[in-house]
């Protein structure tokens with residue numbers, strides 16, 4: 333890496349999520365001179381979405397992971413409640429690009445970072461009816477929790493049992509709401525968990541009082557002026573005080589229409605996280621990033637990837653020449669009362685699984701390399717397994733020890749350089 337700082341310029345970052353914050357904090361390690369403007373469509377200080385459930389459970393405020401002094405410390409012109417509606421990249425080198433903001437004002441930039449994250453994706457008729465809630469942003473979550481805490485609602489229906497749907501179900505149950513959750517596939521968290529881990533997760537959900545109906549397809553949200561219930565494929569109508577869509581996420585890209593920034597489902601980037609437009613980088617849930625294991629580019633939408641991508645963009649903005657190594661697949665369930673952590677792929681040419689110290693461990697191998705793991709109950713081996721997953725070297729004799737209860741903590745592992 334060789335730093336070659338440019339003369340002072342204006343860098344604009346669209347988005348104040350984990351990706352945007354990571355860009356700023358990395359850039360400022362090397363460059364205190366550039367003018368940095370950060371725009372967020374929401375009216376808050378930067379917040380961490382994974383901490384929202386904790387905050388609504390305990391009132392801890394832990395989701396506000398950066399203090400009110402952060403913008404001044406980072407020398408950032410922080411503009412909450414500012415929505416970008418269009419981007420016009422520079423046409424010639426030496427020219428500035430332009431952003432159009434809601435209300436019609438314009439903002440010029442020398443270099444731009446697209447870190448606008450993702451929002452709810454609910455391809456169901458009626459999903460846009462007033463009264464269909466979601467938990468994808470702090471604004472949406474606050475509106476939902478306000479209704480719950482007003483006491484006006486004690487019965488909720490959640491469509492989708494993916495990661496975010498599970499988190500909301502547990503939160504609302506904890507807040508005293510009766511929750512009924514519908515999932516069209518045959519297991520919870522189908523994108524991350526294998527069938528076996530999913531059974532443990534389902535069991536824990538049921539014990540916590542969440543009613544989960546698998547293999548139940550929801551056709552639509554129904555209601556005239558306001559959502560009142562859901563229509564199941566069977567023809568049955570289920571009514572509730574609170575209706576929540578947790579059917580997936582999609583990148584926030586609307587404002588990029590006509591900008592020339594190449595995109596498919598997400599913004600397309602090269603190995604330095606540059607977009608097709610000159611001087612425009614992108615990071616976080618908004619991009620299609622290559623998977624570290626398979627090379628396949630898609631939207632990964634998890635916190636550690638957003639932070640790492642932000643770091644790479646920050647370094648490249650600061651004049652270093654840094655390649656992005658690829659995104660990891662990983663997720664964990666924090667509020668189940670039973671720790672569950674899944675990473676990598678959930679199939680292989682060899683599968684090791686079994687009870688480990690009261691928990692359950694499943695390891696997926698391909699060509700003698702670890703390509704995925706699922707840990708239920710006891711997640712202490714996670715660090716060492718992650719290291720093996722990232723290294724992608726043949727396991728050799730280490731394979732015989734992978735299922736040992738203290739794998740990842742014993743001297744053997746450290747001697748092998750994990």
Ligand SMILES: Cc1cc2nc3c(=O)[nH]c(=O)nc-3n(C[C@H](O)[C@H](O)[C@H](O)COP(=O)(O)OP(=O)(O)OC[C@H]3O[C@@H](n4cnc5c(N)ncnc54)[C@H](O)[C@@H]3O)c2cc1C
Nearest residue numbers: 347348349350351373381382416448449616617633634635
């Ligand atoms: C409830 C919940 C729990 C989660 N838990 C976990 C977890 O446990 N582990 C994990 O790894 N991941 C988790 N995630 C996912 C993780 O939060 C995201 O991957 C991460 O927030 C992505 O960061 P980001 O900066 O790319 O986007 P976001 O966090 O979505 O931030 C996007 C920013 O862009 C702004 N923006 C959008 N459009 C515009 C516009 N037009 N103009 C101006 N600003 C705009 C928004 O206001 C926001 O500031 C969770 C997500 C949710 C919702």
